[in-house]
């Protein structure tokens with residue numbers, strides 16, 4: 001800053017427009033003035049136990065995969081989900097500007113985006129369709145756009161209105177949402193990473209090792225079918241999160257690995273993907289899977305056996321391969337080893353064996 005440059009600090013674009021229109025004027029920025037307060041990003045070190053879910057978060061961050069946690073109430077699904085942004089690479093300059101622009105349009109603070117923090121949005125299932133996907137008389141971005149370049153967390157996924165979930169399939173493919181109103185349409189960016197959580201049944205305690213659950217197989221089926229197959233197909237990682245046992249809850253646990261350490265491995269794995277194919281593994285198409293996820297003879301045999309036994313569809317098989325590719329990238333391996341494929345099977349999802 002030279003002696004006669006005047007710097008104006010602006011929290012969002014609407015304030016700047018106001019200034020330029022001659023309305024309320026912005027105050028010149030004071031050098032060394034207080035920095036805006038940034039929201040705290042929760043750390044993985046606070047999570048007790050749940051080694052498999054922690055690992056799934058690392059894999060999700062490394063490959064950009066969408067993630068579904070299923071487990072009883074109190075198993076820590078929300079706590080885990082909130083830690084994903086802290087494992088992801090910080091926003092680059094271009095990404096920061098995109099996020100700041102969307103948040104500014106919605107009248108929200110932009111300090112976190114400017115500091116490279118990825119957004120974490122967790123709308124409630126009772127939120128209106130407009131609040132979730134955007135729109136309205138004077139169109140505004142919805143939660144899926146406010147989560148652009150960050151994480152959209154949908155807790156109790158089956159409780160969201162099905163038509164809202166169906167609208168979400170488009171942005172999951174294209175990274176943007178088109179809001180059409182009578183005379184015009186507006187496109188908002190919506191390239192978010194989806195993390196969803198659900199109970200395994202209406203009461204929440206199905207298959208938790210106790211006999212608390214009184215739901216009938218029919219009720220459980222109907223509950224799980226509220227989420228459509230095509231939506232589940234966009235979720236590469238599907239994992240069951242068990243409740244912590246009384247021993248785990250009562251034994252003082254050593255702190256888990258911190259987010260910063262995990263992020264180092266995530267960054268290295270991302271770099272491998274960019275070098276190899278110019279994008280994250282979640283975006284690998286069928287043809288690219290053939291090129292970058294070749295299996296050796298033993299692994300191919302294992303995969304065809306699993307496919308036959310569990311009636312896995314081609315799409316479920318693609319999910320497996322994308323995840324196995326990320327596991328190999330985390331391990332720093334050129335090829336997918338059988339160990340990666342076996343670990344990928346853990347994240348296959350219990351209810352999608354036919355999907």
Ligand SMILES: [Zn+2]
Pocket residue numbers: 201202203204205206213214215
């Ligand atoms: Zn139940």
